[in-house]
Amino acid sequence: MGWRQLRHSKTRLIVALAGVAVADVLIFMQLGIMGALFETAVTPLRMFKADIVLLSPEVRELGQSGTLPRRRLYQALGVEGVASGSVLQIGAASFRSPSSIRQANVMVFGVDPDFDGFSRPEIASQLSKLRVADALLFDRLTRQPFGAVVARAEGGHAVPVEVTGRTVSIVGLFSLGASVASDGSAIASDQTFLRLFPRNSAAAASAILLKVAPGADAETVAERIRRVLPASDTKVMATEQYADYVKQFMQDNTPIGFIFTFGVIVGFFIGFAIVYQILSADVNDHLPEYATLKAMGYTHRYLLGVVFEEAFLLAALGFVPGILLSFVLYWLLGAGTELAIAMPASRPVLVLAMTLAMCLFSGAVATRRLKAADPADVF
Amino acid sequence: MIDRHHRDIAHQHEQSGPAIEAAAVRHTFGSGDTARQVLVDFNIEVAQGEMVLLMGPSGCGKTTVLTLVGALRSLQSGFIRTLGKDLREADERAMIEVRRRIGFIYQAHNLHQSLTVRENIGMALEVHRPKAFANEADLIDAALDDVGMLGWADALPATLSGGQKQRVAIARAVVASPPLILADEPTAALDKANGRQVVDLLHDLAKRRGSAILMVTHDSRILDAADRIVEMEDGRIVNVETRQRPSTKSFNQSTVKDRRDQQACEPQQQK
């Protein structure tokens, strides 16, 4: 019945489905871009092979890690299930290209040149170059104006750049990509790092990266470490947990999170408004018919069923073009920018649930008009 | 071809006693200063299978009577028993049960625009379901055949003429062989020939199916079809005329089409 009614007025059906699809695309795009932006905030973390990260309890995001005592590394190595570990220094600095006065905010990671915790062979194979003082590996995907610098470094030259008043040289390149938090990344030896950030102490670490023994469960080992290390200066997290923490932190504390969440809500209400308009116009148009049905002995509940069936159908049928179009747009956006927009499995479920809520909610509001269908008024 | 067996069962309607009994019914619309008493001590009784016309000037309360008798409106004061159900004590649920056993015909056809003729009639059968119809499709075909609309079963109402729509509405009202049919000016929107046809059809179908009819009409051309004519004025009955209908039997035995031709030749009966 609901379907027959929807199908009967084709224009109305098409407008409603387009409305639902547009709302879904809006929501998908907001969630997609927000997810991709927050994902960039933790991409540097993906360079490392760590299973567990030890951090200062004051950690906020990757570039604002705070510090914890370096000796926590040796204590953690004594815990059952921990295979290896190393200290990581993190700092943010302004880089200036010699050919430009513009600056870029670059995240610098300081590691022991013998560190074997990089997951990318491209980086691991170049670490020995960092034994030279003031040498850096540089992210070739760093935002402009470093194109010229990168081009020269690609040619195998050591390229000088100015970092917080010091001149250092780029001795190698790797690919990571800019993030919401920084324009790019660089890797230095711990010695060089301490020269660039004289306020950091050699006795302190920004983070301690741990690998667990093969077969050991990161979360279980993390729990063991928590029991050994003082919570007052050390926070123990599995790497994924830390990544989620950073993303959540960004979502809660940056305007980005607010803007996109707002966008999602706007999408929801656009869909709600369109579906409500369509459904209530439909109920209005059919009031005499509904009243006739009541006179024939159909219950009010039956009529509610008709309206909710329409709402449900609009949600289900509008979602399909919505998600298809979103896939295309994700792909186009991914191809056109450095932002790789992924579609985690949970997102279609979330958006479908929102679409159903949107349509059923508008259906519920539209059924208020049904009360006007009085069987005594049909005559 | 339609199985005549389905078509011509004179249904045994369960309850004994009149189809409608109403006594001392009063009805007031509005309250306070705007209150308007529409029915004043209204009484009527319609026997099973009887066809009664309800006439009277505009605004005298005819439609109000139908809505009360048809359990479409709550009874305020007085007594109404429709199809054996006392409406004084009827709650929403009971009112719906009563409605399901009544065929309603309106001035406008009120067909569902998005459903085909067949589906429209099916909607009426569905709600009467408890009686467990042997074959729904056959019943619909029989009803459509009776009103001469069998060829239009899969048409949408928008493609039909006014008279055709009203005939479909009649098929919808009679398809479940309800013990009572309530009709409000079913011929008002039709021209003379169509109006006549519709009333004859209704009369014939009701007689064959044993349904009582209470029909509101202004149409003096159709008076001869009635068993009784009740005249109202200002919310009460002012005159009742019982008519002689000698040829009911032969009337019933002829086919709908034959009868239409006969009546076209009949001289207009005097009131």
Ligand SMILES: Nc1ncnc2c1ncn2[C@@H]1O[C@H](COP(=O)(O)OP(=O)(O)OP(=O)(O)O)[C@@H](O)[C@H]1O
């Ligand atoms: N829902 C309502 N609310 C208020 N007044 C109403 C309502 N329905 C009918 N009335 C009034 O009750 C009176 C009787 O109405 P009713 O429809 O029963 O008349 P009727 O005899 O059917 O008239 P007509 O021949 O014009 O159809 C009219 O004066 C009308 O204005």
Ligand SMILES: [Mg+2]
């Ligand atoms: Mg009326």
